[in-house]
Amino acid sequence: MLNTLIIGASGYTGAELAKMVHVHPHLALAGLYVSANSVDAHKPISELHGQLKGIVDMPLQPLTDPAEIATQADIVLLATAHEVSHDLAPVFLAAGCQVFDLSGAFRVQGDDFYPQYYGFSHQHPQWLDHAVYGLAEWNGAAIAQAQLIAVPGCYPTASQLALKPLIEQGLLDGSMLPVINAVSGVSGAGRKASMTNSFCEVSLQAYGIFSHRHQPEIASHLGQDVIFTPHLGNFKRGILATITAKLAPGVTAAHVADAMQNAYPTSADPHAVRLLGEQAAKLQNVVNTCFCDIGWKIQQEHIILTSAIDNLLKGASSQAMQCINIRNGFPQLTALV
Amino acid sequence: MLNTLIIGASGYTGAELAKMVHVHPHLALAGLYVSANSVDAHKPISELHGQLKGIVDMPLQPLTDPAEIATQADIVLLATAHEVSHDLAPVFLAAGCQVFDLSGAFRVQGDDFYPQYYGFSHQHPQWLDHAVYGLAEWNGAAIAQAQLIAVPGCYPTASQLALKPLIEQGLLDGSMLPVINAVSGVSGAGRKASMTNSFCEVSLQAYGIFSHRHQPEIASHLGQDVIFTPHLGNFKRGILATITAKLAPGVTAAHVADAMQNAYPTSADPHAVRLLGEQAAKLQNVVNTCFCDIGWKIQQEHIILTSAIDNLLKGASSQAMQCINIRNGFPQLTALV
Amino acid sequence: MLNTLIIGASGYTGAELAKMVHVHPHLALAGLYVSANSVDAHKPISELHGQLKGIVDMPLQPLTDPAEIATQADIVLLATAHEVSHDLAPVFLAAGCQVFDLSGAFRVQGDDFYPQYYGFSHQHPQWLDHAVYGLAEWNGAAIAQAQLIAVPGCYPTASQLALKPLIEQGLLDGSMLPVINAVSGVSGAGRKASMTNSFCEVSLQAYGIFSHRHQPEIASHLGQDVIFTPHLGNFKRGILATITAKLAPGVTAAHVADAMQNAYPTSADPHAVRLLGEQAAKLQNVVNTCFCDIGWKIQQEHIILTSAIDNLLKGASSQAMQCINIRNGFPQLTALV
Amino acid sequence: MLNTLIIGASGYTGAELAKMVHVHPHLALAGLYVSANSVDAHKPISELHGQLKGIVDMPLQPLTDPAEIATQADIVLLATAHEVSHDLAPVFLAAGCQVFDLSGAFRVQGDDFYPQYYGFSHQHPQWLDHAVYGLAEWNGAAIAQAQLIAVPGCYPTASQLALKPLIEQGLLDGSMLPVINAVSGVSGAGRKASMTNSFCEVSLQAYGIFSHRHQPEIASHLGQDVIFTPHLGNFKRGILATITAKLAPGVTAAHVADAMQNAYPTSADPHAVRLLGEQAAKLQNVVNTCFCDIGWKIQQEHIILTSAIDNLLKGASSQAMQCINIRNGFPQLTALV
Incomplete structure (x- = not known):
């Protein structure tokens, strides 16, 4: 079982991911996190997403020390804002986690792109270079080898x-x-x-x-x-x-x-x-x-x-899960159909 | 033509009222007002309510001095929050305007009601006593004589x-x-x-x-x-x-x-x-x-x-207009069908 | 694996049932049937219910000889009109199948009920007597023993x-x-x-x-x-x-x-x-x-x-599946969460 | 007051037209018609379109003799199927009525068009030649002179x-x-x-x-x-x-x-x-x-x-009304705002 964290678990995509990880035969849901100052911190995810009640009731923990939780994780799903993903991904990558980022922070190569379209300068060009674009049906071979997968928009x-x-x-x-x-x-x-x-x-x-x-x-x-x-x-x-x-x-x-x-x-x-x-x-x-x-x-x-x-699924969470499956050698629609 | 003001004109009810006053053969739309610090102040109402474009494009003015504008008005429609209506109605009433309040500020007689249900103590018991409940099909005779009409919820x-x-x-x-x-x-x-x-x-x-x-x-x-x-x-x-x-x-x-x-x-x-x-x-x-x-x-x-x-109509604005019509001797569905 | 038939599989409930049976670890989808003269006969179910494409593409077969297909079936789901269920259930019951009827044909005891509310006289009072009302959380013990389960409305x-x-x-x-x-x-x-x-x-x-x-x-x-x-x-x-x-x-x-x-x-x-x-x-x-x-x-x-x-689920198909699970000793939410 | 007929008054467009004619200061609603064998014949239009209750309750009459009713009409609105408009328009035109056809029967010039796109051969090429395309903001001058106006799709x-x-x-x-x-x-x-x-x-x-x-x-x-x-x-x-x-x-x-x-x-x-x-x-x-x-x-x-x-409005009925207004010298948005 691979320990899996979901960062940014309060949103609609986070809720979908939580359910998928929960039903996945080879993944263990190791933690749900929100930003340290979120009003939703400490609430069970099912309080925000009532459809999860009785299925996933795990609390949303405040993310105070990503480096620490990284040590316990095999897989990290970032369902966070672009800037947040940009800052967090390197922390989890440094700890050796597989990182699946659902934001736009690592999707496009090139200098001019981020300031113009996302409003920030990219500080991690080396990771941008190594990120694999997770369009599952097209990039399977690269996804299977990657440590950082940028899940498409x-x-x-x-x-x-x-x-x-x-x-x-x-x-x-x-x-x-x-x-x-x-x-x-x-x-x-x-x-x-x-x-x-x-x-x-x-x-x-x-x-x-x-x-x-x-x-x-x-x-x-x-x-x-x-x-x-x-x-x-x-x-x-x-x-x-x-x-x-x-x-x-x-x-x-x-x-x-x-x-x-x-x-x-x-x-x-x-x-x-x-x-x-x-x-x-x-x-x-x-x-x-x-x-x-x-x-x-x-x-x-x-x-x-x-x-x-x-x-929310093929456009975000289920494509992320498809990438996880490809990366780890599971049938690619595991937990999805 | 009766000069008619709409206070709280940025909301959905305000927009309905603006259109009704505009098409009414005996009313003149004399002004649209929002609270003095509203972000919508000075915008044309049709910028907020695009369906009014080309019909009513009058700006939403900040309400800075109600006593002054009261002197020019025959009819005042209060589409404001309960507390705001509570404070404003006496100002317009003192100037002799007919006041049609769409909030709950003058709907119910009784001491205990306002603190418990609206969160404030009523400061104008004399006006509460004189207010006529504007359920048009039932209180027509009283509406026809009233200066303050509390339009029902x-x-x-x-x-x-x-x-x-x-x-x-x-x-x-x-x-x-x-x-x-x-x-x-x-x-x-x-x-x-x-x-x-x-x-x-x-x-x-x-x-x-x-x-x-x-x-x-x-x-x-x-x-x-x-x-x-x-x-x-x-x-x-x-x-x-x-x-x-x-x-x-x-x-x-x-x-x-x-x-x-x-x-x-x-x-x-x-x-x-x-x-x-x-x-x-x-x-x-x-x-x-x-x-x-x-x-x-x-x-x-x-x-x-x-x-x-x-x-928004019989539950608010068109019932207010029905009351205006009854109060002023017009057929009660004028400007409504 | 229990061979499972769905009769009346062209409707919304039938489509839900088809998917549930497909994912159930102990059931085999043995056939989808529609009435013999249905315009949908011979079409793949996924042609009517596009969401099933690639998941369940089995054709909707015309139901010409229920007694014959009954011999191959362990479980029969009737997602048919009341009168049709009334006529079909005894055929499958006689062959020893477990019958889960989603219509109203066997839900209520009593002579007067059927002519007044369903427009037909009930011809199978003995089955009506033996039918168990499939309100899963309440009648589990009886469901576990029944051959005919009338799934509630x-x-x-x-x-x-x-x-x-x-x-x-x-x-x-x-x-x-x-x-x-x-x-x-x-x-x-x-x-x-x-x-x-x-x-x-x-x-x-x-x-x-x-x-x-x-x-x-x-x-x-x-x-x-x-x-x-x-x-x-x-x-x-x-x-x-x-x-x-x-x-x-x-x-x-x-x-x-x-x-x-x-x-x-x-x-x-x-x-x-x-x-x-x-x-x-x-x-x-x-x-x-x-x-x-x-x-x-x-x-x-x-x-x-x-x-x-x-x-369509707890009000029909998933409650039917819950009954199947209870009847056959599976965890009752198998194939449901 | 111009006597105005609506043919095909049971549909959504017909209902909109009925209300517009009703409120128009220069038009009199002279009759609502449906096809002779319609199940809706003789019902009040407000039975089909409940929003008209108390406003327009006129019955939908079966259209048995168009030539006869044409003699009493100034204006005829055809909210009928393409083939029906094709057959009816000449009858009303022959009687001297202004005809506003909301179907596609007279919208496009050219031989090949009707069989290919509407499934019938056009039998009234002379009327097709004389029909004016009622795109109100563009063809006003021609509309003002026309007897047959083909209201655009x-x-x-x-x-x-x-x-x-x-x-x-x-x-x-x-x-x-x-x-x-x-x-x-x-x-x-x-x-x-x-x-x-x-x-x-x-x-x-x-x-x-x-x-x-x-x-x-x-x-x-x-x-x-x-x-x-x-x-x-x-x-x-x-x-x-x-x-x-x-x-x-x-x-x-x-x-x-x-x-x-x-x-x-x-x-x-x-x-x-x-x-x-x-x-x-x-x-x-x-x-x-x-x-x-x-x-x-x-x-x-x-x-x-x-x-x-x-x-239903600018795409059908209100554009037809705009054409009626232009044709008869009324302000073009009469009965529309």
């Missing part, structure tokens, strides 16, 4: 899983940037009180146009610039991305289907992508699951792809 | 309009307290950020069991104790109250129907109650309308009534 | 689990009937197209006032008449029941707490009831779980209880 | 109002087709029972990819091919269109702002478009209003526009 997961097979096979025409329109449930904004998340204020709208930090994350890992427009939807969970792109001359439906099948083959160790062919992805088929559903349709030189995930 | 409006015809006619059996279960939309909690109102946290549940301040408001104006259990529902607007009561021996369906018809007769000056007979009230038929729909069904000695309103 | 489960501890201990005052107000998600009406379930028509309202078939089911199994008013809510899953009752003279909060703790004790074989004490039950804490959350509050002689379940 | 209204100012001014680069992603509320599918509209089945998803009939409507009236992907959203009313396009070389933000201001100028006769500048359109600001809100943002050569309407 929610929008980037939905977007890349749909586009990457086409880009890797050179099927897209460079004359048009792929246009990604995505709608996310409100849980994507985290567990907190704000006017934006206030029930009566939530109503479908775009936000972060041309300025969302997930645009460079998507573009850098695809190796392809994209136009990305996120939207807030009137639902709690899930992301649906609708992607419009132009196919390179001569590309046929068969080429696309082959690229998809080859990227996401049926396997003895099943992954989390479900190919729908010409059927459109539908949000409720993936909510509360670890899956990404991908459908696509072609007309002449244009393709429209739809890609749906649960933002 | 949302739950009390839905509850009383259904029960009052039976109680006034002595049709209920005293051996069982009427049981009022009501579900309100989230807008009932006002326009603000809180964990309770946070989109992902909202989910049907009871609250304020045995302790909600609307219980004594209902009981005191009905002259009948009641068991009242409010619930938060996963919708923005509307209240549905389901009321179970016991009929006095010998009371028949015909007695009940007569009581309802007599209480809410067809009239040359139409009121806002719609009787549904045995049909159950349905929320979406009243949302965005000024109406209260009431249905009822009898089995042996029990009766179940359903009563639905828009909490 | 959704509203009756939420209602009885809250009231039964009080009634069994004689804590209620007979002078007032318990008043049960309950709100159900739309999935309670089943998977079908109707104006009632049409998205734009759904809006909170009471229905079946004084006439719902779950009233006599509740009353007969409680041994106590009740007033039951169901409502349709604007959400997909879940039931919240709010129950108002009168305590017998001398009953204290401690008596109530004791009755609850004794009825639902902590146990080495955990059950599915979670006691919340004075906290109110909240829908989203139980949706997608097998739990029933129960809270209560007392003021003088009145008590208000709130009880929440997922109508 | 919902998606085309939201899409064209945003794109047309740019296209008319030649601001777009032809090398990239504008990409329109739009999400519609479920009421867009009409008032009927279907699995697609069933409450539990509704969940955000794309549909009609590359095949929706509104694509050629948009393209033909813009004079510009577009990629249009409609989505079904989990809400009752409203459409949000997010449009990505490429600006022609040299086009600046100032050019775009000028084009918008010139297309939708402040006017003594206010129109229904509200320009938001860099702010994104939000659904709830337009729902239950006659407005189209348009925002836009530019980054280098790309522009993203957001455009929001109420699909």
